[in-house]
Amino acid sequence: MFEYHLKAKGYELDSYNHVNNAVYLNYMEQARWEIMRDQKLLDKLQSSGKKLVVTEVHVKYIREIRLFDEIVVLTKIKKEAPYLVFQHKIKNKTNGLFAAKANVKTILLDSDNMPEDIPDDLVDLTKKK
Amino acid sequence: MFEYHLKAKGYELDSYNHVNNAVYLNYMEQARWEIMRDQKLLDKLQSSGKKLVVTEVHVKYIREIRLFDEIVVLTKIKKEAPYLVFQHKIKNKTNGLFAAKANVKTILLDSDNMPEDIPDDLVDLTKKK
């Protein structure tokens, strides 16, 4: 399980005074960037001209997030060839409750935007407990 | 079928030089705002303190959107009590191809954030061909 910690910010609120639903996708995207960097995969991807691109997003919103709430994005990763699927849970540490659950399906594209098999070093992410 | 037309903007691009996946949710949110206003429902909702809140989003990304692409968000609405479901298709008029398809499930909350039945004037939206 990977963890990315953040705090809800004022400019992420919408006119309902809670974090806008699109911002949850920002939170999860950053969780994936952090994982890729921490696992030393980001430089490798970028120097090869490959990129991991989102092909499907399924989010269930459970509770609203308010200004200054302390959040953790919990992430597990599964291989469903040819996809790498990120299973995110957004937990609100301020109240101890889940704010959202989501599956984000990604595919690896080479420098010509053609799909590639998920390489072993990315598959290794799925073994992280 | 409702239509909302827009053009992809420079500040919506990410480092992959295409419109970021979270921005598709912005496009669809604005499509819903436009429908609510055009159908004279927005003032009614706001003056009653009620709000239509997103509880689930399922997006399939089909093709990337590039700077200046001309986009139309096509929307049909279905009632699946207690939800009002917006079925969006994002079509790229610049190349004639679909860029994404999505279902966005919403629920009506009263001024105490308690769920309400979808009222008749909102149900009428589902009859629009």
Added chain:
Amino acid sequence: MFEYHLKAKGYELDSYNHVNNAVYLNYMEQARWEIMRDQKLLDKLQSSGKKLVVTEVHVKYIREIRLFDEIVVLTKIKKEAPYLVFQHKIKNKTNGLFAAKANVKTILLDSDNMPEDIPDDLVDLTKKK
């Protein structure tokens, strides 16, 4: 004078229920992208690896912008070597009043991020009445 027309969108509102101050910069950035494209300068810049980068922004906020307000960004351009300065006025067509005035100073960087003189085709922008 260049004109870029837009409508204020729901996801651009903040918790004060008006367009957030940072979004005005998005509006002006897009006005610049539109000018560059309309004047056939964008492809030329991009193929040469050069980019026009913002080095200074000075915005006076005059009135708030609300959801669905119809906006026009009016732009004049001046050369103040080595800078190209965009003088923007944001006018709210819905009420006929100015919402903001701004100067945005840009500099041209080559593909090694070194400053360059403003070339003649960019200087020609300053002659537009």
Added chain:
Amino acid sequence: MFEYHLKAKGYELDSYNHVNNAVYLNYMEQARWEIMRDQKLLDKLQSSGKKLVVTEVHVKYIREIRLFDEIVVLTKIKKEAPYLVFQHKIKNKTNGLFAAKANVKTILLDSDNMPEDIPDDLVDLTKKK
């Protein structure tokens, strides 16, 4: 001097692969929210229906910010009646250099959007060394 620490995020990058100029305003806005909360002023303002609104922003961009850069927003506050002026410096801890300097002029509006004098508890912010 107030300090707000953050890390540059993937979705804040634009097509130039650096943090977009408008995002610097988000960083500074959040620095102000944090100050207001830490000084116990936020609840007081909100319960009185008053709000501190940005009337002028002047940013000098010095160096670009890249993905994962560790940033601190340093803030001093001055009273220039009727304004409260936030003097921000954005420092990049990753390279030790300043990324931007800015003055942000704010005014206090009451619940009818009429300007008010800056009250003593806000003036006290200016005494912080």
